[in-house]
Amino acid sequence: AQSVTQLGSHVSVSEGALVLLRCNYSSSVPPYLFWYVQYPNQGLQLLLKYTTGATLVKGINGFEAEFKKSETSFHLTKPSAHMSDAAEYFCAVSESNYGQNFVFGPGTRLSVLP
Amino acid sequence: NAGVTQTPKFQVLKTGQSMTLQCAQDMNHNSMYWYRQDPGMGLRLIYYSASEGTTDKGEVPNGYNVSRLNKREFSLRLESAAPSQTSVYFCASTLPGNSNQPQHFGDGTRLSIL
Numbered sequence: 001a002q003s004v005t006q007l008g009s010h011v012s013v014s015e016g017a018l019v020l021l022r023c024n025y026s027s028s029v030p031p032y033l034f035w036y037v038q039y040p041n042q043g044l045q046l047l048l049k050y051t052t053g054a055t056l057v058k059g060i061n062g063f064e065a066e067f068k069k070s071e072t073s074f075h076l077t078k079p080s081a082h083m084s085d086a087a088e089y090f091c092a093v094s095e096s097n098y099g100q101n102f103v104f105g106p107g108t109r110l111s112v113l114p
Numbered sequence: 115n116a117g118v119t120q121t122p123k124f125q126v127l128k129t130g131q132s133m134t135l136q137c138a139q140d141m142n143h144n145s146m147y148w149y150r151q152d153p154g155m156g157l158r159l160i161y162y163s164a165s166e167g168t169t170d171k172g173e174v175p176n177g178y179n180v181s182r183l184n185k186r187e188f189s190l191r192l193e194s195a196a197p198s199q200t201s202v203y204f205c206a207s208t209l210p211g212n213s214n215q216p217q218h219f220g221d222g223t224r225l226s227i228l
Contacts, residue, residue: 009154034215043118043204043219044157090156094215102215104156 002027002093004105012111019078021108023065023091026072033074034092035065038107044090050074061085086112116140120205120220127195127227135190135223137205145208146188147172147216148180150201157204163188195227 007022025031032051036044048059055067065076074091091105121136139146144165149157159172161180169180177199179191192199203223206216 004156032215041221043206043221044216045219046217049215102159104158106154106156 002031002095002101002103004091004093004103006089006091006105006108008108009106010109010111012113013081014113015083016080019063019076019081019085019110021076021089021091021110023074023076023105024072025074025091025093027093027095029095030069032094032096033065033067034094035059035063035074035076036090036092036104037061038088038090040087047076047089081110081112083112083114086110118205118207118218118220120203120223122223123221124224125226127192127225129195129197129227131195132191132193133195134192135203135205135225136187137189137220138187139205139207139218140186141207141218142185143207143209143218144185146182147206147208148178148188148190149204149206149216150174150199151204151222152201160190160203197227199225200227201225 003026005024034049035047037047038044048057050057050067058064063078065074067074088107088109090107094102118139147162148160151157158174160178163169163182166185181189205220208217
């Protein structure tokens with residue numbers, strides 16, 4: 001069964017600094033990978049996803065993630081943090097497009113300091 | 115432009131009481147989901163419905179029942195609430211062709227069991 005780990009339950013960056021949120025996965029087959037963002041008192045929003053093809057995936061709000069098979073990683077980055085990026089971020093993995101095998105990581109809370 | 119609507123937003127119950135959480139989507143999506151979110155654990159799937167008239171258990175179904183009333187509505191029922199069911203509950207739906215990838219989330223129901 002697939003699983004997801006997110007290193008760091010809480011990450012703090014200064015406004016304008018690089019954002020790096022780490023995600024590592026385990027999967028027995030080529031995975032589908034996702035990042036979601038959750039703002040306070042709201043549901044999750046899909047930021048970006050990797051299914052097949054180009055390993056560098058661009059999402060909304062200036063975020064991007066790179067699938068590295070050799071490292072089993074799908075880290076989320078943004079060159080310059082904005083105050084509005086403060087939220088909780090969830091990585092997720094799926095082994096197919098159907099069924100129940102869609103698993104969320106535990107989440108990383110991003111704080112952006114002025 | 116409602117998307118996924120959940121009611122109620124907040125609820126406090128006593129142990130042993132029952133209640134139904136309501137969810138409706140207006141995007142004509144086939145697949146709908148119920149998740150619970152607990153600190154440090156990400157989202158865990160309770161039940162999902164791939165289409166009207168079908169429901170399947172997810173990772174943590176014990177203590178819950180669901181009903182897919184029609185294509186729009188997917189309700190979650192707690193027959194005899196327990197303190198361990200204190201959580202934030204999210205309903206989600208997804209586009210055809212992405213049937214296990216939740217894409218649109220409601221804003222959640224915050225449920226406390228005393």
